[in-house]
Amino acid sequence: MSEHNHVVNKEGETALGRVDDALNRMGDERKDEILGSFDTFKKYLSERIELAQKIGLSEETMAQAAEKIGDYLTAKEEPRNREEKLLQELWRAGDQKHRHALAHMLVRLAQDVH
Template sequence: MSEHNHVVNKEGEMALNKVDDALRRMDGERKEDILESFDAFKRYLGGRIEVAQSIGLSEEMMAKAAEKIGDYLAANEEPRNREEKLLQELWKAGEQEHRHALAHILVRLVRTTQ
């Protein structure tokens, strides 16, 4: 099964409670490839955003998913470069509303660089 099948239900709606599960199931080597550089991370996030756009998810739903990914990364992964370290520091310093705003910014950053 693809990540799409794990996180998006048959009506094309995102099941945010399954995002963490999908991230935990990700192969360690694949995770390393994604997190090796900020550009690799942006490419990965960009791919997920393309899938989300293709099934008609709103920017708000994409930001909520990005927020779940950010929560997971901040709690479970060590930064591998300066950009990831900065994002982690910002994430941890912010309250929930700040993290949500940062998630929106990340979605927009990736959408404009695709």
């Protein structure tokens, strides 16, 4: 897959508009694997956060990406466990400011997973 299909390129530049495309390319089996349990979801996020930190992305950029992912999951995926259901309900109840704050909290939650 060429670099222009990725959300982050080799120089660490982000194209957050490509988040939906990247998630749409992920197969259903892989989504089920990641979203099947909340612990697996947190571990997956943690691995992505660690990679983002290594290439120098700021917490703000990671939170913006988390917002895009939250919007995608809320619109296109059914929660697979009660934790995801709670996150979805919180996401829907909040406005943009609340979602941004929740995205920051998810980034921090994922940073604490090891």
